[in-house]
Amino acid sequence: MKDSARYAKIVAWSDEDQCYIGYAPGLLIGGCCHGDDEKAVFAELCEIVDETIELDRKDGLSLPPPTAGFDYCDILQDAVKSREAMGALE
Numbered sequence: 617m618k619d620s621a622r623y624a625k626i627v628a629w630s631d632e633d634q635c636y637i638g639y640a641p642g643l644l645i646g647g648c649c650h651g652d653d654e655k656a657v658f659a660e661l662c663e664i665v666d667e668t669i670e671l672d673r674k675d676g677l678s679l680p681p682p683t684a685g686f687d688y689c690d691i692l693q694d695a696v697k698s699r700e701a702m703g704a705l706e
Contacts, residue, residue, distance in 0.1 A: 621684060623665055648661065
């Protein structure tokens with residue numbers, strides 16, 4: 617398994633920007649790529665994550681804790697349930 621598989625990659629549509637935006641929470645701050653084609657944005661996001669890991673290693677930096685996997689999914693589901701309980705989501 618590649619190290620990049622340990623990090624969640626999210627591509628979401630932005631109504632404000634009218635395009636897809638790629639995120640890698642926990643590894644990169646904010647959106648790091650965007651475009652009109654969801655698959656192309658995901659491919660670019662994967663490249664950015666790979667390059668970030670490679671550069672961090674080259675610079676002797678430790679990688680942040682993984683964000684992919686069931687533990688992270690549980691955290692996201694709990695956040696959604698919490699927002700639903702507050703009436704923030706419909």
